[in-house]
Amino acid sequence: MLQLSEFPRMTTLASLEHAYELCRQITAKYAKTFYLGTLLMPEAKRRAIWAIYAWCRRTDELVDGPAARLTTAKTLDEWEAQLESAFAGNPADDLDVALVDTIKQFPLDIQPFRDMIAGQRMDLYRSRYETFEDLNLYCYRVAGTVGLMSTVVMGVQPPRSTTPWDCGQSQTTPTEEAVALGIANQLTNILRDVGEDARRGRIYLPQEELARFNYTEQDLMNGVVDNRWRELMCFQIQRARKFYAQAEKGINVLSEDARWPVWAALMLYSKILDAIERNQYDVFRCRAYVPNVRKLLCLPTALLRAKVL
Numbered sequence: 436m437l438q439l440s441e442f443p444r445m446t447t448l449a450s451l452e453h454a455y456e457l458c459r460q461i462t463a464k465y466a467k468t469f470y471l472g473t474l475l476m477p478e479a480k481r482r483a484i485w486a487i488y489a490w491c492r493r494t495d496e497l498v499d500g501p502a503a504r505l506t507t508a509k510t511l512d513e514w515e516a517q518l519e520s521a522f523a524g525n526p527a528d529d530l531d532v533a534l535v536d537t538i539k540q541f542p543l544d545i546q547p548f549r550d551m552i553a554g555q556r557m558d559l560y561r562s563r564y565e566t567f568e569d570l571n572l573y574c575y576r577v578a579g580t581v582g583l584m585s586t587v588v589m590g591v592q593p594p595r596s597t598t599p600w601d602c603g604q605s606q607t608t609p610t611e612e613a614v615a616l617g618i619a620n621q622l623t624n625i626l627r628d629v630g631e632d633a634r635r636g637r638i639y640l641p642q643e644e645l646a647r648f649n650y651t652e653q654d655l656m657n658g659v660v661d662n663r664w665r666e667l668m669c670f671q672i673q674r675a676r677k678f679y680a681q682a683e684k685g686i687n688v689l690s691e692d693a694r695w696p697v698w699a700a701l702m703l704y705s706k707i708l709d710a711i712e713r714n715q716y717d718v719f720r721c722r723a724y725v726p727n728v729r730k731l732l733c734l735p736t737a738l739l740r741a742k743v744l
């Protein structure tokens with residue numbers, strides 16, 4: 436379990452190489468889309484993203500994984516204490532060895548990590564969201580934060596269009612765009628998993644919006660796909676796309692070597708929305724996914740966008 440031991444450590448921790456390898460394996464296993472993106476990055480950044488991914492995944496698993504029913508507020512407090520230790524340079528386990536190294540290599544701020552834990556706390560106590568404002572806060576916490584963490588690792592660089600006399604000016608980090616991509620991804624994830632989540636008692640779609648489209652919780656539980664549902668989904672998809680569009684504007688401010696992976700991740704994840712439309716919004720009976728060939732076919736376009744946009 437994730438409990439911090441009160442006793443001095445008796446076992447030795449993994450080597451740095453092994454710790455990063457474990458993080459790589461977790462990313463490759465759980466997130467094919469993001470893993471593909473990380474393979475397009477230089478080694479040092481890629482390893483750091485794997486370490487962050489492994490930490491985010493572990494945080495998510497506490498409330499979403501197979502042992503989630505054992506998770507209490509205290510578990511999350513202990514997890515936060517373990518995070519504080521990592522930021523103080525003390526790894527509590529093998530995966531933390533990589534995280535501690537990543538924290539040394541990149542100027543990461545602890546706040547987005549804390550905010551993500553706060554997002555998982557919401558999942559522990561909350562299963563309904565009244566307005567989009569409420570849902571937006573949840574999305575910032577569980578996913579916008581990933582954008583903030585990743586941006587620090589990827590770094591910024593002035594866009595190519597910058598005139599020579601601008602050189603040397605400090606580049607502002609595209610914080611809002613990074614958060615927007617996290618939110619876009621999370622909204623996509625919510626739309627794809629609507630049926631699965633409802634069966635687990637969680638409804639992320641704002642209550643206010645269900646009511647506006649005259650679609651009830653009971654309809655959701657029964658997987659009703661009719662005009663009310665299609666119009667509701669169409670509205671949700673348009674909103675997610677606005678967040679993707681906002682995120683796109685920040686990509687050319689990132690370091691050149693990060694632009695291709697981020698374009699790739701953005702394009703691949705947003706294609707899940709296209710898949711939902713192709714399935715005529717029936718997220719209850721058909722899982723919306725992007726086939727591997729389609730993912731690969733996206734890569735040259737993503738590269739082109741990274742080079743010219």
Ligand SMILES: CC(C)=CCC/C(C)=C/CC/C(C)=C/CC/C(C)=C/[C@@H]1[C@@H](COP(=O)(O)OP(=O)(O)O)[C@]1(C)CC/C=C(\C)CC/C=C(\C)CCC=C(C)C
Pocket residue numbers: 465466469472473484487488491492495577578579581582583585586609612613614616617620621624682683685686689696697700
């Ligand atoms: C290529 C790259 C830089 C990727 C970042 C990878 C990373 C560190 C991901 C962490 C994801 C994670 C485990 C988050 C925990 C909470 C959670 C589950 C969020 C959902 C992710 C989906 O993951 P999952 O594997 O569960 O998906 P499936 O359900 O299995 O399909 C989320 C949807 C959120 C993911 C959010 C991001 C990856 C943020 C992206 C933003 C950036 C990389 C910033 C880019 C910068 C600019 C300026 C645009």
Ligand SMILES: Nc1ncnc2c1ncn2[C@@H]1O[C@H](COP(=O)(O)OP(=O)(O)OP(=O)(O)O)[C@@H](O)[C@H]1O
Pocket residue numbers: 464465466467468469722723724725726727
């Ligand atoms: N190329 C595919 N062919 C057939 N089924 C697929 C394919 N991709 C995904 N699926 C189905 O969707 C499930 C999970 O897909 P999902 O889209 O979450 O992929 P993933 O591997 O978790 O990567 P990511 O979430 O990062 O896109 C698979 O277990 C499978 O049922």
Ligand SMILES: [Mn+2]
Pocket residue numbers: 465466467
């Ligand atoms: Mn997945």
